[in-house]
Amino acid sequence: MSQNIFALVDCNNFYASCEKLFRPDLANTPIVVLSNNDGCVVARSKEAKKLGVKMGVPLFQVRELMQKHGILAFSSNYALYADMSQRVMSILEGLAPRVEVYSIDEAFLDLTGVSHCKGLTEFGLSVRQTIQKCTGITVCVGIAPTKTLSKLANHAAKTWHKTGGVVDLTSKDRQRKLLALLPVNEVWGIGSKLTKRLQQFGIDTALQLADADPKYIRQHFSVLVERTVRELNGESCIALEEMAPTKKQIISSRAFGERITDKQQMREAISEYISRACKKLRGEQQQAKHLTVFLRTSPFSEKDAPYSASKSVELDRPSSDTRIFLAKAMQLLDSLWVTGYRYAKAGVMLADFYDPGVYQPGLFDDPIVQRESDQELMQLMDKLNTKNANTIWFASQGAKQNWSMKRELLSPAYTTNWSQLPKVK
DNA sequence: TCTGGGGTCCTAGGACCC
């Protein structure tokens, strides 16, 4: 049996790097990228990391530090990041036989067989150079016999600069050396809760986890942790998935730019989320039967009374028609809404998906009539709104939307909008 | 006095990821 070989390619400081691509004047400036609503820090350039800005901190907590060191902030510009991501991924698809796009800034490659033609480190370096040259984005490459180990190899490539950004972890010796150096929480799949529990069992390093008995781990933790133990020992349990599996749920939710206390505004917000979620659903060529609406106050506020509630409904039959979900969502909202709270966030979730035309109605249900005009209307809406966002919308979404999110520090859509292309003077 | 056991299905909640 031939040995599996995976590579994990991960873009360095991806969002921050994207922001810098079109701002050469900021080459050595520390910058951070903020979450929606400019709430907290979700990406940092290497200069900002060095100055001690932590991942995930609320912006207001680091304002002083940022001012002191001249750290610049950007609102997240997903149009830009998604476009740059696609460029990186399509290059990778030309370089490796099989590619799994794992997230916006990382991909697993299947390198089984590649070592017959080329050294693995050499291959990794060429990936790095090609991406750098074609997109300006720097990536690190970790190579190993399992996905979990390739994640750790990538971590090593990022952490130690003398690796040149590529680490080949196919040798057992090197695996054990690296595992001994890393705390257990660096392992893919081991989060903060598991780290604490593992420590109670005397497991502090990745190597100690690798050396634990899988059956014992299964007993005291879960199959997932057992799988991780096996992966750390070079036994590949998590396969490469080239085809993205079909989604099982679609969520659209946002924290509000300002707290909502008025029901009409909440109706607008929920309407907006419904129409986004349904557009996404149609984009997936799916229909949904289950709808959930939820709303809540801020969990961080000490002086606001807490309130959090959600309610769901099953449709008679699957649909992707925005109007049907809008009507149901407004009914759910009526039963969830309590006047007097300062709402901080709300959202909707679609689930229980069917391929169009597959649903089997019950014996006493009305027969399904697919009106072509309904589908055409939705298609037309999507077409108009894809070309130019918010060309048309439902009246219930509201025109002013003063609850919508804050993005005060947004950079231009350099690569996806003709009028915002960078100019060379 | 003594009060079964095993199976399925569903849901809520928890944990993880980026």
Added chain:
DNA sequence: TCTGGGGTCCTAGGACCC
């Protein structure tokens, strides 16, 4: 004053059945 959004999977426990 100000704390993201969108996912997946597993487990425990309750309801229900025979």
